[in-house]
Amino acid sequence: MNKPLLTIGVLLALSVPLAAQAGPKEDFNDLYAKAQSTHKDAGTFQWTVTSDRLEAAKTAAADGDYEKAEAMANEALKLAEESVAQRKKQQEAWRNVAIGN
Amino acid sequence: MLKAKVILVAIGVALAVPQAQAGSTPEEDRKETVEYFKQMFPDVAIEEFVNGQYALDEDRRSQWESMQDFPPYEFAVAEGQEMFETPFANGKTYASCFENGGIGVRQNYPYFDTEKNEVITLELAINRCREANGEEPLGWKKGAIASISAYMASTSQGKPISIKVPDDPDALAAYQDGKEFYYSRRGQLNFSCASCHVQNPGKWIRADLLSPTIGQPANFPVHRSKWGELGTLHRRFAGCNNNVRAEPLPAQSEEYRNLEYFLTYMSNGLPVVGPATRP
Numbered sequence: 001m002n003k004p005l006l007t008i009g010v011l012l013a014l015s016v017p018l019a020a021q022a023g024p025k026e027d028f029n030d031l032y033a034k035a036q037s038t039h040k041d042a043g044t045f046q047w048t049v050t051s052d053r054l055e056a057a058k059t060a061a062a063d064g065d066y067e068k069a070e071a072m073a074n075e076a077l078k079l080a081e082e083s084v085a086q087r088k089k090q091q092e093a094w095r096n097v098a099i100g101n
Numbered sequence: 102m103l104k105a106k107v108i109l110v111a112i113g114v115a116l117a118v119p120q121a122q123a124g125s126t127p128e129e130d131r132k133e134t135v136e137y138f139k140q141m142f143p144d145v146a147i148e149e150f151v152n153g154q155y156a157l158d159e160d161r162r163s164q165w166e167s168m169q170d171f172p173p174y175e176f177a178v179a180e181g182q183e184m185f186e187t188p189f190a191n192g193k194t195y196a197s198c199f200e201n202g203g204i205g206v207r208q209n210y211p212y213f214d215t216e217k218n219e220v221i222t223l224e225l226a227i228n229r230c231r232e233a234n235g236e237e238p239l240g241w242k243k244g245a246i247a248s249i250s251a252y253m254a255s256t257s258q259g260k261p262i263s264i265k266v267p268d269d270p271d272a273l274a275a276y277q278d279g280k281e282f283y284y285s286r287r288g289q290l291n292f293s294c295a296s297c298h299v300q301n302p303g304k305w306i307r308a309d310l311l312s313p314t315i316g317q318p319a320n321f322p323v324h325r326s327k328w329g330e331l332g333t334l335h336r337r338f339a340g341c342n343n344n345v346r347a348e349p350l351p352a353q354s355e356e357y358r359n360l361e362y363f364l365t366y367m368s369n370g371l372p373v374v375g376p377a378t379r380p
Contacts, residue, residue, distance in 0.1 A: 044282075044356055046348035047289045079289070086286065094284040097295060099137055100130035 024066035031073040032057055038080035045087035050079040127266045127276050127366055134367050138313050142303065150316030151374045157303045158310055165378065174251060174324040174376045177331045181252030184245060189234040195249070198230035207257035208373050211362050212265065213272040220275050220358040223250055224333055228353075241352035242336035247322040251331055254322065254375035262319060262373060264366040279363025282356055283314075288347030294360075297341075309380070318365045320377035331376060334361055 032054070039050050057072035095101045125133070138150065142157065149156040155165045185195050185203065196202035200209075210223040221229075224246050228238040239246040266276050286293045295314070297306065302313035321334040328336075335357050339349035350356050 044350060045285075045287055048343060048346045048348050049289050051348060082289075086291065090285040090287075093286070094281055094293070097293075097300075098280060098284040099299065100125040100133045100280075 024070070025061075028057075028061055028066050028069050028073060031070060031077065032061070035073050035077035035080055038077060038084060042080060042083035042087050045083050045090070047079055047083045050076050050083060053079060127273075130280070131367055131369055135315060137299075138302075138315055142313070147315075148371060150313055151319040151368070151371050152377075153312035153316060153320065153379065154310040156316075157312075161310060161380075168378055172324070172376075173378060174322075174331055177248040177324070178251050178255050178376060181245075181248030181250070184249050185252050189231070189236050191234055193234050195227065195230055198226065198233065203253055204256045205260060207254045207375070208260040208262045209264070211358060211365060213267060213269070213275055213362065215267060215269050215272065218271045219355070220362045222335075222353065222358055222361055223253060224335070225353055225358070227253075241333065242339070243328070243330055243332050247331040247333050247336075250333060251322045251376035254373060257373040258375075259372050261370050262365060262368045264362070264369055266362075266366060275359045276363055276366065278356070279359035279361070282360045283363055287342065288345035290345040292345040294341065294364075314364070315367050316371055317368065318361065319368050319371055319373055320375045320379070322376050324376060324378045326378070326380050 035050075035054060035057070039046055039054065042050075053072045053076035057069045057076060060066070060069035060072060135147065139147065145156050152162075152165075155162040188194050196204075200206055207223060210226070211220045213219070214221050224241060227246060227249055228241075231238055239249075266272050283294045284299075286296065297311045298314045298317065302311045304311055318334055321337070322331045323337070324331050333352065335352035338357050338360060339352065342349040
């Protein structure tokens with residue numbers, strides 16, 4: 001058995017899953033970018049609580065606490081999605097309650 | 102068969118045209134809104150709505166009347182007058198930018214500028230006056246701009262609010278945008294301006310007694326006990342948005358100026374009473 005070849009083979013086999021799996025920083029960055037863009041999509045219907053979560057996520061990431069950062073970004077994304085739904089609903093719903101329509 | 106199709110199309114058109122033309126004029130909106138509040142508060146004289154919650158609650162009114170012996174905004178109004186009359190570096194004053202030298206004109210603001218295609222509020226006109234005369238603009242929400250605006254409002258006290266929506270599609274669009282903003286629910290708490298001030302005036306929301314839509318802008322700039330100073334209407338807009346967890350928009354943004362345009366139009370005919378006090 002060729003020992004160096006075997007060692008290289010084992011090392012390569014071990015590195016494949018590591019390369020395929022993104023790190024917590026990359027996971028967070030993707031999630032944060034999605035939350036931020038959804039928040040922006042809410043336009044003039046943005047929620048303060050979403051901004052707060054985004055800020056908290058950024059701070060946690062800067063401190064290297066990616067578990068907390070990801071949790072905050074997840075909350076921000078959910079809140080941002082609700083605010084976008086509100087914006088879409090209100091495009092017509094306001095007429096139903098306005099005086100003079 | 103063809104005849105039936107023609108009849109169906111004709112019926113469709115006949116139904117669709119009035120739908121497309123539906124939508125009331127600003128004046129129809131205002132009259133309907135006034136009627137709505139008259140029915141909601143039959144014992145309150147229409148002119149009294151400019152006093153907001155003080156028109157609806159006797160205890161609050163008596164506290165306010167006591168406060169009026171020494172109104173907390175008096176010094177700010179005096180400072181505003183001094184700033185208004187002090188010449189800029191180029192020797193001109195604010196008076197040079199306004200009709201009638203800026204005296205007794207508050208009731209005409211905001212107006213729609215058909216050349217610039219935008220709503221001009223009094224505070225915007227004050228800052229544009231400064232910039233046209235080589236001065237730095239003031240902050241929008243409090244301080245000097247609120248004092249100058251308060252002095253100008255004080256020279257209009259008692260004059261009926263007279264906002265015009267000219268026969269211009271852009272002016273009407275600005276009015277409609279303001280109306281849409283007023284009635285659209287925002288923020289995590291899912292409140293619109295109307296949720297409080299159309300549907301629930303006279304009721305308490307925590308420690309705040311809600312005022313009705315009509316008359317609201319007549320008392321600005323306002324000295325709030327909560328602020329401990331004078332603030333502009335856009336400061337209040339931002340505060341309301343924030344209260345319902347909606348991200349406030351910048352003071353004097355197009356959205357807030359259009360909102361002020363709609364809201365002030367609803368108070369047409371009511372007297373200017375600003376500056377005033379609120380809790």
